[in-house]
Amino acid sequence: MNSVQKIWENRYIIGGNSGAGSYGVLCDYxxxxxxxxxxxxxxxxxxxxxxxxxxxxxxxxxxxxxGLDISEYIINVCKQKYKDITNKNFITYDEYYKNSNKYDLAISLDVIYHLVEDVIYIKYMDDLFSSTNKFVIIYSTDWKEKYNGSHVYHRNFTKYIDVKFKNAKLIYHEPNKYPSLSTAEFYIYSINN
Known part of the structure; x- marks a missing residue:
């Protein structure tokens, strides 16, 4: 288990949630x-x-x-909690790698700046952009700054995408409407095949 996975697995096991961005006004936005x-x-x-x-x-x-997450614990909780909603499903990464489906849209909300290990970040971005043949929406910060000993590492992901994913084109960027609550912003990419 990598350090990012340990942080989130432990957080969910002790009853924590996905964080402030997944609730209230930011969730609604x-x-x-x-x-x-x-x-x-x-x-x-x-x-x-x-x-x-x-x-x-x-x-x-x-x-x-x-819904895909690195915490197997929270995936199992969601599978149970949302079992009666047939069009919304949750899977572990092991299940994801057994599936070759392409989706119209892949989204990443408040995740990239929590990927403190480079190898995990690179794999995550590869998975995100290979899962769709249409669109990717990212909601994250876009500058480089690492906090020592923290589970936060802001990355300049737009530059990385420009270099790594030549078939991805940034088609829209929206600054956060609630900058006092979050410094993350929306970025939409179209995938040209």
Whole structure:
């Protein structure tokens, strides 16, 4: 188990949640933004990398949702909690790697700056961009700053994407409407095949 996985596994086991960004006004803001995009682009399927406790997912208006998280504990909690919602499912990374599906939309909300290990960050970005042939939405900070001993490492991911994923084009950027609550912003990429 890597350090990022340990942090989140332990957090969920002791009863913690996905964090302030998955609740309240920020949850509502992100859900409205994503639901508008889903409606405007006629998105039918979506995978979320870092679905956490599922609270954010409850507001998504999508035909087919897959939530993926590094915490097997919270995935099992979500599978049980949301078992009666047939169009929204949760899977572990092991289950994800057995599946070759492509989704209309892949999303990453408040995750990238928690990936403090470079090898985990690189794998995460590869998985995120290989899971879709249409769109990626990222909600994160976009500058480089590491906090020693912390579970936060801000990364300049847009530069990384420009170099690593030549088929991805940034089509929209929205500064946060609540900058006093979060420094993360929205970035939408289209995938050109």
């Amino acid at each position: 992100k859900s409205k933004f994503i639901n508008t995009f889903i409606n405007d682009k006629n998105i039918k399927s979506m995978i979320e990398f870092g679905s956490g406790d599922g609270n954010q997912m409850e507001q998504f208006e999508i035909d087919n949702y897959i």
